[in-house]
Amino acid sequence: MIYKDFQDLKLSALGFGAMRLPTVGGVDAQVDEPAAKELVDYAMAHGINYYDTAWGYHGGHSEAVMGRCLRQYPRQSYYLASKFPGYDLSNMGKVQEIFEEQLRRCGVEYFDFYLFHNVCEMNIEQYLDPQYGIFDYLTQQKKAGRIRHLGLSIHGSIHVLERFLEAYGEAMEFCQVQLNYLDWEFQDAREKVALLERYHIPVWVMEPLRGGRLCQLSEEDAAVLHALRPKESPAGWAFRFLQSIPSVGVTLSGMSTMEQLQENLSFFETEQPLSPEEWDTLQQIARAMTGGVPCTSCHYCTSHCSQELDIPMLLKLYNEHTFTGGGFLAPMALSALPADKQPSACVACRACEAVCPQQIKISDVLADFSQKLHS
Ligand code: SF4
Ligand code: SF4
Numbered sequence: 001m002i003y004k005d006f007q008d009l010k011l012s013a014l015g016f017g018a019m020r021l022p023t024v025g026g027v028d029a030q031v032d033e034p035a036a037k038e039l040v041d042y043a044m045a046h047g048i049n050y051y052d053t054a055w056g057y058h059g060g061h062s063e064a065v066m067g068r069c070l071r072q073y074p075r076q077s078y079y080l081a082s083k084f085p086g087y088d089l090s091n092m093g094k095v096q097e098i099f100e101e102q103l104r105r106c107g108v109e110y111f112d113f114y115l116f117h118n119v120c121e122m123n124i125e126q127y128l129d130p131q132y133g134i135f136d137y138l139t140q141q142k143k144a145g146r147i148r149h150l151g152l153s154i155h156g157s158i159h160v161l162e163r164f165l166e167a168y169g170e171a172m173e174f175c176q177v178q179l180n181y182l183d184w185e186f187q188d189a190r191e192k193v194a195l196l197e198r199y200h201i202p203v204w205v206m207e208p209l210r211g212g213r214l215c216q217l218s219e220e221d222a223a224v225l226h227a228l229r230p231k232e233s234p235a236g237w238a239f240r241f242l243q244s245i246p247s248v249g250v251t252l253s254g255m256s257t258m259e260q261l262q263e264n265l266s267f268f269e270t271e272q273p274l275s276p277e278e279w280d281t282l283q284q285i286a287r288a289m290t291g292g293v294p295c296t297s298c299h300y301c302t303s304h305c306s307q308e309l310d311i312p313m314l315l316k317l318y319n320e321h322t323f324t325g326g327g328f329l330a331p332m333a334l335s336a337l338p339a340d341k342q343p344s345a346c347v348a349c350r351a352c353e354a355v356c357p358q359q360i361k362i363s364d365v366l367a368d369f370s371q372k373l374h375s
Helices: 031-046 062-069 089-106 123-129 136-144 158-171 189-198 219-228 235-243 257-266 276-289 311-324 327-332 364-375
Strands: 003-006 011-013 014-017 050-052 079-084 111-119 147-154 173-176 201-208 246-256
Touching: 003 111, 003 246, 011 246, 014 031, 014 257, 031 062, 031 089, 050 136, 050 246, 062 219, 079 089, 089 111, 111 123, 111 158, 123 158, 136 147, 136 158, 136 235, 147 158, 147 201, 147 246, 158 189, 158 276, 173 189, 219 276, 235 246, 235 257, 235 276, 257 311, 311 327, 311 364
Parallel strands: 014 050, 014 246, 050 079, 079 111, 111 147, 147 173, 173 201, 201 246
Antiparallel strands: 003 011
């Protein structure tokens, strides 16, 4: 196992994500606890010391299951992470109640790592609003030793991350980012990593395989990669990409089976970062995979829109929505916008299209987006 230095700790570069534990009959809220325990035991025996759970995973059962799976091990032999569930705005006034319950569920006296979960457009105002006292409460818990390290996970845009870091950046010790070779450009992961580097905040990776999508390459893409590294699997390429980014600390992977765990462990025996040629090849493959509307975010169009729509942002969300066949990211980001800034607010005047250097049929795209969102 590769270990990463983090302050005075040595963290396993592969972290165990407890959001895709084995289940009974495919029911998310029914964790197959004996199978989960077998995975945790194997992970512990093979050097994984970082375990990431959250309030909402597996219908609220992940924390308790992980607590029971880890209970037999000395408390100092593993690092446990959980998160404040601010993705649900009804939780905002309940930070103390939820935090106490999380410790109880996990059967621990402190969390090694604790995060503001899913900072995004929908909740940034509330996370920054002192009336909820979330930051103050969590920093108090840190002073009391019940949180050892405080961080965040980000699903919002780079602008949301900027706002959060302007407010709390000095207190943030790590940040979980959706990072993989597809999202390096597609979800602005590159800009987020660069911003975090300016704050000297290390990056924890979530979705290293994009929910398994990066294991399903086309025959042509697989052949291109095979010619460069004949022994590397598609998953291996995704992990080698991450091993090429210096500020990446822990890479979290939600593992459901022993085969996945064993395969992932094999990628963390040695670091094998990509050469510049390999990196460029992966980026070309990623661009072809995501496709979508070729907006470059030049913003030439926005001053021509009588509805004052943030056209590049909407097109980015359209691409995400189309690529994932729905997903949660685009609806979540749109939920923070008023009705007169939604895709449906476009009046099809086409003034924007006259100035778009990419000749994008913006009004048609927004109409399609609106229809997809409401179908
Ligand atoms: S077509 Fe839609 S997006 Fe473009 S300028 Fe008109 S209202 Fe704005
Ligand atoms: S002008 Fe075209 S390329 Fe530029 S931001 Fe607008 S839609 Fe995107």
